[in-house]
Amino acid sequence: MRSSVRAVLVSLGLLTVLAGLVYPLLILGLAQAFFPEQADGSLVRRDGRIIGSTLIGQQFDDARYFWGRPSATVPTPYNAAASSGTNLAPSNPQLAKDVAARCTALAKAHGNSAAPIPLDLVTASGSGLDPHVTVAAMLYQVDRVAAARGIDPSAVRALVERHIESPALGFLGQRRVNVLAVNLALDAY
C-alpha cells in the first residue's frame, strides 16, 4: 500500500515537472531563438505601432477597405481575446435570417449589385477571427473600394491578384486572400 502511494505521488510529481515545466521552457527557448516573429504572434507593425497580426482578422466596415467575413465574437466582432463561432445549426431559422439580412446589406453597399454573392462574406467563420476570404469575395468588392478611394478598378484588381495565396505544396487548402495584407497595401498605394 505504502509503495503504491509513493509510486503515484512520485511519478505524478516527476512527470508533471518534466512535461509541465522542463518541456514548455525548452520549447519557449527554441521557439524564441529560431522563430521569434511567429512565437510572438506574427504581429504587424506600421510606423512602429502594432496594428494587428497577419494571422488574426480584424473588423472592416469602411467603404475604403476590403471587408472580411462576419464574426460572431462578443461583445464586438473580431474580438481576439474571446474567439467564437455562431454555433448556429444549419437548420436554425436564425441562421437563414441572418444570412438573408447580410446578403441584402452587402448588395446594397455594392450599388445594389445583382452579382452572385460570395458565401464566405455572409457566413461567419468558426473562430470569428478568420483573416482570409476567397478570391471571389475580394473581386466582388473591387469596384466599391476603387470608387471610395478614387483609384482605377483595374489597379485595385491587380493589387488583389498579387495577394492571392495558393494552396500549400500545391494541394493543401484553397486559394485565398489575406484581407489585412491587401488593406495595408491599399493604404500604401
Place this chain on the structure above:
Amino acid sequence: MISVSEYLAFIAALTAMVQPLGSYLAKVFAYESTFLDRLVAPVERVIVRLVGPAAQRPMKWHEYFLAFVWFGIAGAALVFLILKLQDLLPFYGLLGKDVLSTPMTDDLAANTAISFATTTTWQAYGGETTMSYFSQIVALASQNFLAGAAGLAVGIAFIRGIATDGGGVLGNFWRDVTRAMLWVLLPLSIPGALILVWQGVPMNLHAYTTATSLQGAPQLIAQGPVAALEFIKNLGTNGGGFFNANGAHPYENPTALSNFVEMLTIVLLPAALCYTFGAMTGQRRHGWLLYGVMTLLFAFGLVGVHWAESAGNPALMRAAAPRTFAVGDAAWTGNTEGKEVRFGTVGTTLAVVATSNGATGSTAAMPDSLSPLGGGIAFFNMLLGEVTYGGLGTGLISMILAALLAVFIGALMIGRAPAYLGNQIGVAEMKLIAVYMLIAGMVILPLTALAVMTAAGRAGLTTNGGPHGLTSIAFAYTSSFANNGQSFGGLSANSAFYNYTTSVAMLAGRFLLTLPALALAGTFAEQRRRGITSGSLPTDTGLFAVLLIAMVLLVAGLNFLPLLCLGPVAEHMMLWF
C-alpha cells in the same frame, strides 16, 4: 481533384509511418535498446529509482488497472487544486481577472480536472477567458502528456495480455508510463511543437497584445505559450484547445499545412499501434488487417463528410433567393458557416473525420454548424467506439474487442472452437467482451434521457432546438464517454448539471471500459497460447475484414440507430425535404 489529393496524401503519409513507428513502439515496450537510450535511459533510471519498489515488478491485470486508476485520480486532483488556486499562482496577474472573466466554480474545476485526466479534454469554458498561462501549461498541457502516456501504457498492457504465453502478468504500469513519456511523447513533441511555431503558432509569455486596427479601433489579441500545448493535445489524442475556438483559431491552426500535420499527429500513434500489435503477437498480417479495416472506415468517413459539407445548406439558398451565391473556381461553395477559409471544405472534412475517429476534440470548424449528416458522421464515429485509430492505446483495444466478437461469431458459424491468435475464447472471456460492448449504451442513453427529461438539462439548449438540440445533448455525452471532448458548442454546458453529468460519462468511458478490457487481457495472459492451426478461423483474410466491419457497425447500430434517426437524420430530412 485537389480534394482527392489531400485525402490520398494523408492516408499515404500515415501508411508510410505505421511500420517504422510501430516497430519502434514494440522495441520501446519490450525494453529493447533504441537510438534514444543514451539520452533518456539515465532519466528513466532516476525516475524508476525514486518511484520505488512498485516500479520494479511485473503486475497482474488488477494491479495494473488500479495503478492506472490511481494515476488518473491523482492527476485530476492536482489539476483541480491548481485550477482552484490559479488566482494565487504565478502568471494570473499577467492577464488579471478582467480578462479571465469566467468564474472557476467547483463544478467547472472538477469537470475540467476529470476531463484532462481522462484524455477527454472536454471544455465547458473558453481558454483565453478562463485559464492563466500557469493553469494552461502546468495543469492542462502536462496532463495531455500524462493521461496520454497512461492510455498508451494500458494499450500496451492489453497487447501483452494477448501476446503472453502464460504467466498472467501484463508489465509494470509505472515503468510503461515513464517509457511512454521519455521514448515516445516528449521526443516527438519537441520537433512537432517547433514545426507548429514555424507555421505561426505563438509561444510566448506576454500579456495579451493591444493592437490598433487599420480603422483605428483597439483590438486585444490573446497570446500565450500555445505551441507547448498544441502539439501534445493532438499527439496524446486529447484535443482541448488553448483558445475557445480550438483548432479553428488561427493561432492554434494557422495554415492548411499545420492542419494537415495536426490531423496526422492525432492518428499517428494509434495507427502505428496496429503494427506494434502485429509485431508483439507475431501476427503481422493481422496487424496490417486491423490497420486496413480502420483506414477503410476512415475513408468512408471522408467520402461521407465531404459529400455532406459540399452539398451546401438549402435553407440559406431559399433565404437568399432571388439572389444566388457565387460558384466557380474563385468561390467557396458548400456549407461555409463555422468553417475557415484557409482549410476550405477539404481541410475541414479531414479534421472532422480525424478528430471524431481519433478521440480528439481539436476540431478545425464549429461542429454545431456542420451539415446534419456531416456532424452526424462525426457523432457516429464516436458511437462506433472510436475503433478507427481511436484514442491513444484505447482505440486499438476497442478494435480488438470487435475482432474478438467477430472471431466468436465467425467460428460458431463454421462450427469451430473460437480462438483469437491462439487465445481461447471461453465463457468467461465472452462475458467480459459482452460487458465491454454494453457499457456505451448503458452510459450514453440514460444520461441523454436524463438531460432531455429535466429542466436543468433542457436549460442548456440556448442556441439550437428540435432534432439538432437532441443531437447536441447526445453528442455531449457521447463525446465525454468516448473521451473525445469535441462538442456542439451551442449547448450551454457550463452548468452544474452538465459539468457533473459529463464527468460521470468521462470517468465511465475511461475506467469502466478499461476494467473488462484489462480483465480480459489478464485471462488471456494466464492462458498458454496454442498454435494457430488449420482448425482456427483465419484472422488475416479479406473475409475476416468484412466480418469485422460488420461487427463494428452492428454493435453500434443496435445500440444507437434510434438516436441517430431522431437526431441527425431527422434534421437532414427537415432541411432538404
